[in-house]
Amino acid sequence: MQIKGQAAIVTGAASGLGQATAHVLAEAGARVTILDVNEDGARAAARAIDGLGVACDVTSAESVSDALRQAEAAHGPARICVNCAGIVAGGRVVGKDGAPHDLAVFSRVIAINLIGTFNVMSQAAAAMVGLGDLDGDDHERGVIINTASIAATEGQVGQVAYAASKGGVASLTLPAARDLARSGVRVACIAPGLFLTPMMEGLPQDVYDALIKKTLHPHRMGRPEEFGRMVRALIETPMMNGSITRLDGALRLEPR
Template structure:
């Protein structure tokens, strides 16, 4: 898909992977709508790249419907959706204070997995009604999993389960939406230099990066963005989960 003038939506766009992807899409000529819990947090980026800022709780059906309607009113129905919204709280199944509260597990799944599905179902419904482009393509959905989906560490049960669900969703969604000319692809990042990671003390960061084969550093959000744009532009990429991790395989802890 050629990105110029195509309406695009990025969730979790206030920082990290989402913000970098939004910048890259805008630079390539797409008309970008930024979605995050707070439109105020989005305002500086929206002004900088000429994008639309929309408040959205991706895990809430009504909030997501309202956000997609607002974006479509401004730019037209999106042909590109990049799901970057997510949370990653740590918590052992059985910790010092007993079993992990069920609501803590449910919240992670609600945001990471159900939120991804919520945005995908709504965006796909709108894409299916659009006129096809070249190769009969109507839209592209890029989701974000994690290598924790495959090698979840101790304390990551909820996060790994939620991201494993996103990974498992990829192929059946791509198969089902193929008749509408909609592709579905997932990126599974390794350790990236997002605010959540760079807040870790430097000595801990150094110990972590020493385990990455090459390049021996955190991934840059811009590198995630480059992968997302490559997926959008290449019509043969469909139904796959792509690891973006410098050959890292997570250890138990």
């Protein structure tokens, strides 16, 4: 799909990977709407790319529906949807104090990372399938790209909630692509490794240094704009459908 002139939605784009993706898509000529629970952050990020910033709770069907309506009113029907909204919360199945994992924390991670991704994906797809085919031989109507993590298959100690949520996102990819194939909507997924996002920037120096030691080549953390460029490549490559793309510089996570 050619990005220029298309309307795009990016969740979790007030910062980090989502914000970088919004910039890449805008530079490619898309009309971008940034959705984020942080309304001020969404609006500020949108101003930088001449886009639209909308407050959105991805766990709420009503909030997502309202946000998508605002996006369509401003930019027209979205052909591109990128889901980057997510959180991280640590905790073992049984903690060092002998207590079980806090169920409320586990549920919140699943609700935002997995259910939130599905909520936005399904509503965006429902709008896409009603659109006409784009020009060309591939009968495309839209592209949805979700964000998993290499933790989906290599979750470390204390990552049960995060790994489970991202494993779910990864597992959505192929069945969703199969569900939507007849309607000309592609679904792809990126599983990033260690990226220099606000979450990583807040780590203590010794923890940061220890993580860098695990990287291979390039021997550094990924840059958010590299994630954005991968999103662009997937959108522009019609054969990328139903696949999970690792973006990790050959990193494989150890148990801890």
